[in-house]
Amino acid sequence: MNTSMLLGKLSLDALPFYSPIAAAGAAVIVFGGLGVIALITWLRAWPYLWREWFTSTDHKKIGMMYVGLALVMLMRGFVDALMMRAQQAMAMNAEGYLTPDHFQQIFSSHGTIMIFFMAMPFLFGLMNYVVPLQLGARDVAFPLMNAISFWLTAAGAALVMVSLVIGVFSTGGWSGYPPYTELSYSPTVGVDYWIMALLVSGVGTTLGAINLVVTIYKMRAPGMKLMQMPLFCWTALCASLLAVFALPGLTVAAGLLGLDRYLGMHFFTNDGGGNVMNYANLFWIFGHPEVYILILPAFGIFSSVIPTFSQKKLFGYNVLVYATMCIAVLSFTVWLHHFFTMGADANVNAFFGIMTMVIAVPTGVKVYDWILTMFRGRLRFDTPMLWSIAFIVTFVIGGMTGVILAIPPLDYVFHNTLFLIAHFHNMLIPGVLFGLFAGYAYWFPKATGFPLDEAWGRRAFIFWVVGFYLAFMPLYALGFTGAPRRMAYYDQPEWQIYFVIAAIGALSVLAGIICQVIQLVVSIRNRDRTTSFAGDPWGGQTLEWATSSPPPEYNFAVLPRVNSLDAFEEAKESGQPYVWPEKYDPIEVPRNSMTGVLLGGTSFVLGFAAVWHIWWLAALSLLGVIGIVIARSFATDTTRFISADEVKAHESRWRTAVLAQGKASS
Amino acid sequence: MFQDTMLDPAGPVSAATRDLLFESVGLMLIVVVPVFVLTAFVVWRYRAGNTSAAYTPRWNGSRLLEMGLWTVPVTIVVLLWFVVWNRTHELDPYRTIESDQPPLVVQVVALDWQWLFIYPEEEVASVNRLVFPVGRPLTIQLTSDSVMNSLLIPALGGQIYAMAGMQTELNLKADRIGVFEGRNTMFNGNGFSAQTFTVEAMDMAGYQAFLAEARTSPNALTEESFQTLAEPTVNGPLRLYSSVAPNLFHTIMGAHGSMPHTVAEPDMSSAPHHADHAR
Numbered sequence: 001m002n003t004s005m006l007l008g009k010l011s012l013d014a015l016p017f018y019s020p021i022a023a024a025g026a027a028v029i030v031f032g033g034l035g036v037i038a039l040i041t042w043l044r045a046w047p048y049l050w051r052e053w054f055t056s057t058d059h060k061k062i063g064m065m066y067v068g069l070a071l072v073m074l075m076r077g078f079v080d081a082l083m084m085r086a087q088q089a090m091a092m093n094a095e096g097y098l099t100p101d102h103f104q105q106i107f108s109s110h111g112t113i114m115i116f117f118m119a120m121p122f123l124f125g126l127m128n129y130v131v132p133l134q135l136g137a138r139d140v141a142f143p144l145m146n147a148i149s150f151w152l153t154a155a156g157a158a159l160v161m162v163s164l165v166i167g168v169f170s171t172g173g174w175s176g177y178p179p180y181t182e183l184s185y186s187p188t189v190g191v192d193y194w195i196m197a198l199l200v201s202g203v204g205t206t207l208g209a210i211n212l213v214v215t216i217y218k219m220r221a222p223g224m225k226l227m228q229m230p231l232f233c234w235t236a237l238c239a240s241l242l243a244v245f246a247l248p249g250l251t252v253a254a255g256l257l258g259l260d261r262y263l264g265m266h267f268f269t270n271d272g273g274g275n276v277m278n279y280a281n282l283f284w285i286f287g288h289p290e291v292y293i294l295i296l297p298a299f300g301i302f303s304s305v306i307p308t309f310s311q312k313k314l315f316g317y318n319v320l321v322y323a324t325m326c327i328a329v330l331s332f333t334v335w336l337h338h339f340f341t342m343g344a345d346a347n348v349n350a351f352f353g354i355m356t357m358v359i360a361v362p363t364g365v366k367v368y369d370w371i372l373t374m375f376r377g378r379l380r381f382d383t384p385m386l387w388s389i390a391f392i393v394t395f396v397i398g399g400m401t402g403v404i405l406a407i408p409p410l411d412y413v414f415h416n417t418l419f420l421i422a423h424f425h426n427m428l429i430p431g432v433l434f435g436l437f438a439g440y441a442y443w444f445p446k447a448t449g450f451p452l453d454e455a456w457g458r459r460a461f462i463f464w465v466v467g468f469y470l471a472f473m474p475l476y477a478l479g480f481t482g483a484p485r486r487m488a489y490y491d492q493p494e495w496q497i498y499f500v501i502a503a504i505g506a507l508s509v510l511a512g513i514i515c516q517v518i519q520l521v522v523s524i525r526n527r528d529r530t531t532s533f534a535g536d537p538w539g540g541q542t543l544e545w546a547t548s549s550p551p552p553e554y555n556f557a558v559l560p561r562v563n564s565l566d567a568f569e570e571a572k573e574s575g576q577p578y579v580w581p582e583k584y585d586p587i588e589v590p591r592n593s594m595t596g597v598l599l600g601g602t603s604f605v606l607g608f609a610a611v612w613h614i615w616w617l618a619a620l621s622l623l624g625v626i627g628i629v630i631a632r633s634f635a636t637d638t639t640r641f642i643s644a645d646e647v648k649a650h651e652s653r654w655r656t657a658v659l660a661q662g663k664a665s666s
Numbered sequence: 667m668f669q670d671t672m673l674d675p676a677g678p679v680s681a682a683t684r685d686l687l688f689e690s691v692g693l694m695l696i697v698v699v700p701v702f703v704l705t706a707f708v709v710w711r712y713r714a715g716n717t718s719a720a721y722t723p724r725w726n727g728s729r730l731l732e733m734g735l736w737t738v739p740v741t742i743v744v745l746l747w748f749v750v751w752n753r754t755h756e757l758d759p760y761r762t763i764e765s766d767q768p769p770l771v772v773q774v775v776a777l778d779w780q781w782l783f784i785y786p787e788e789e790v791a792s793v794n795r796l797v798f799p800v801g802r803p804l805t806i807q808l809t810s811d812s813v814m815n816s817l818l819i820p821a822l823g824g825q826i827y828a829m830a831g832m833q834t835e836l837n838l839k840a841d842r843i844g845v846f847e848g849r850n851t852m853f854n855g856n857g858f859s860a861q862t863f864t865v866e867a868m869d870m871a872g873y874q875a876f877l878a879e880a881r882t883s884p885n886a887l888t889e890e891s892f893q894t895l896a897e898p899t900v901n902g903p904l905r906l907y908s909s910v911a912p913n914l915f916h917t918i919m920g921a922h923g924s925m926p927h928t929v930a931e932p933d934m935s936s937a938p939h940h941a942d943h944a945r
């Protein structure tokens with residue numbers, strides 16, 4: 001490929017005319033994007049969005065933007081999944097409708113998006129929104145850094161999306177194993193997109209995690225001891241600590257791969273002293289903790305939802321805390337189970353197999369704790385609870401297949417087969433995604449003031465659960481026959497029916513997602529009837545329910561005093577859940593700042609320029625990044641005060657709503 | 667459907683793997699089944715509508731129950747440890763399978779997207795076709811001339827990576843005559859989906875016939891013809907070679923992994939197990 005000074009490797013060949021399907025996908029992205037821009041312009045919403053959202057440093061708005069990003073990326077990741085399911089349903093002794101090269105891009109972007117740009121932002125969004133509220137805090141420790149984290153994540157996601165239109169995406173899977181991803185085997189820019197997207201968003205995630213850790217250590221409400229934090233905060237703490245310690249593994253792995261590709265070094269090449277095995281170790285030293293980064297906060301969500309809807313206290317809080325901590329520490333001791341088949345000594349494989357099983361113990365105990373939380377409760381089956389129950393039942397199946405894969409001799413036959421695919425979707429969908437959906441439905445009325453429509457929520461739930469079983473149980477069966485993952489086509493006639501069933505399952509999931517879209521629209525339409533400012537729709541136990549819905553920018557006019565677990569529940573028991581003093585003080589909140597958007601934008605350009613070897617632009621945007629950070633560090637006037645009158649006005653409005661609701665229900 | 671897979675094993679390794687699967691699943695069901703039963707029971711009995719069920723809103727723990735909760739899974743996992751430790755050693759892919767016959771050594775080179783099988787004792791080679799006598803243990807030594815590959819023969823069990831510049835090993839054995847499928851399971855590019863090979867476990871006569879057929883092949887596997895063979899090929903034909911350049915396997919291995927311009931040592935076949943990774 002020719003490179004020019006001005007445009008690097010970029011030329012008209014980068015447009016996706018290599019296949020009509022890719023071109024159509026690109027067209028959807030381009031026209032969809034243009035459509036959204038046109039709509040916003042037509043509504044004249046730019047100033048509003050800029051003022052209220054893009055430049056916001058309020059953890060709640062940032063949290064909602066994270067969730068919004070995650071939902072958009074869920075759509076994209078799911079379209080990828082549907083395309084793969086369609087391909088494999090028809091590609092028996094045939095090419096199918098996708099070329100292998102295109103199919104490969106799709107599983108790579110599906111995996112990368114679902115993990116890094118769907119599940120992670122979704123979790124960070126919920127943690128961002130909920131953790132400060134549950135701690136009784138007014139914001140996170142570093143509000144501006146929070147905005148920067150979000151915009152860097154968005155920049156990474158944008159890089160993946162752009163690869164659909166300009167150039168190609170990696171074909172190396174979400175794990176990007178060299179030497180396949182080295183220049184000699186993957187000469188296109190696909191892998192570079194993958195590297196840059198991960199590096200840019202990785203910085204964002206690390207900063208976000210540091211922020212949460214500091215918030216949890218430093219910003220708890222007066223009196224709240226660590227062992228009085230809601231369990232969700234504990235899981236957020238563990239997940240964030242894991243992220244801080246694990247992400248460097250990924251950054252180093254992807255970075256060294258980048259050095260190989262850009263500067264001709266030999267970290268992981270076949271030749272010149274490179275060694276793939278180092279990559280496998282680095283990647284999975286990150287990769288295994290990563291799955292716990294995803295699952296722990298989901299456990300925290302279930303631990304919030306199940307007690308609330310059982311109208312009972314959480315069973316075994318202490319045990320759940322210790323179990324969470326154990327899992328977090330142990331998750332760094334098992335990474336080798338991802339490559340038992342790399343030829344390590346039997347002693348080594350057996351050791352890591354055993355360590356992996358140790359983790360299954362605290363996880364199993366947790367499941368029983370949730371069941372005992374429901375035991376002798378009064379169970380209400382609102383959608384968050386439905387997701388939780390489906391989780392418990394389905395998750396243990398995935399746990400069992402996980403232990404199977406942890407037994408090295410069994411892994412020798414199941415590694416790299418569809419059994420593995422079935423296993424990790426069995427953890428990620430009921431575990432992570434259902435948890436996220438439960439949290440989404442549970443906290444939605446907190447964030448907006450109105451609940452999600454229950455009927456559509458139930459429909460979505462049914463389609464998702466049925467769809468999950470149909471889409472992934474057949475893959476276990478295929479795994480027993482040795483059917484490998486990442487197959488664009490195959491020649492075993494008996495396999496086809498299983499792929500067809502899996503495709504039907506994916507269609508059911510599609511129906512579920514459509515129900516969720518309708519649910520959102522219906523809920524927004526009906527909000528006049530359903531809005532409640534009072535703030536405690538579910539009978540919650542923790543502090544996020546002890547403020548209005550949506551909460552004011554400062555969260556709590558008077559910081560709550562905490563001296564027990566489930567502070568809000570205890571306050572309700574004592575008959576004094578709310579504090580409305582006569583006189584309020586002005587409250588200091590961070591000012592808006594465009595630093596986050598600007599850094600996100602420049603980092604995106606930096607990544608894009610690096611992908612295409614447009615060095616002048618890369619240098620310029622790198623200078624931009626540094627310049628923005630320096631410029632910001634001179635800003636002194638970074639906070640503003642919300643006047644006492646304004647606080648008072650809000651609080652009395654809220655008080656009226658609470659009292660009115662109390663009357664209505666008594 | 668499950669014919670000639672690990673559920674219908676054709677050799678001792680896959681048979682032992684299947685037994686191990688059933689044992690471990692059996693043990694785990696002790697924890698898993700109660701989850702289904704208890705969840706169903708609790709969800710039904712303690713639904714809000716059932717006001718006759720007990721309700722203890724403030725009950726948040728019980729020493730005794732919690733001890734029980736830990737004891738059961740800990741016991742099962744400790745049992746599994748012993749299983750894991752023993753079976754991982756018994757089913758170590760590097761462990762030669764006991765037999766009164768010496769193992770047949772086959773050297774495997776993973777290519778884009780084909781498999782080369784070299785029979786060093788017989789000095790013949792075949793492509794995309796692994797033939798060996800039933801009842802005689804098989805020692806497969808693997809390397810790759812390209813990216814990472816992984817060899818799996820579901821009917822016989824086991825799986826191991828093949829990596830350039832390094833040697834790994836897999837020991838298998840077939841107990842019954844049959845034609846099975848083997849494949850690469852590690853994604854490696856455009857031809858990945860078609861990178862399968864035929865595995866033929868034959869009686870002695872059949873194996874001899876195969877060797878005889880190979881010896882009559884007009885093709886010789888030299889370093890030059892290997893370069894042609896190593897060109898990326900999708901759905902490559904079955905091929906036989908009547909002769910193989912001496913030490914070709916190690917030459918291929920030595921061509922990768924070392925610092926530029928250093929020459930690999932010619933013979934590393936005596937290197938001990940697990941230290942097989944050439945520098």
Ligand code: HEM
Nearest residue numbers: 081084107111114115119173174175421428485486487506
């Ligand atoms: C919603 C329904 C989903 C369906 C139907 C689906 C389907 C698939 C399919 C067909 C593959 C390729 C399997 C193969 O290699 O042959 C795949 C791979 C993968 N999926 Fe999903 N998926 C879904 C959701 C998710 C979610 C929620 C996540 C993560 C949170 C996820 C993460 C992954 C990953 C990491 C891979 C591996 C990609 C690779 O091979 O590098 N998927 N999925």
Ligand SMILES: [Cu+2]
Nearest residue numbers: 288335337338
């Ligand atoms: Cu792992």
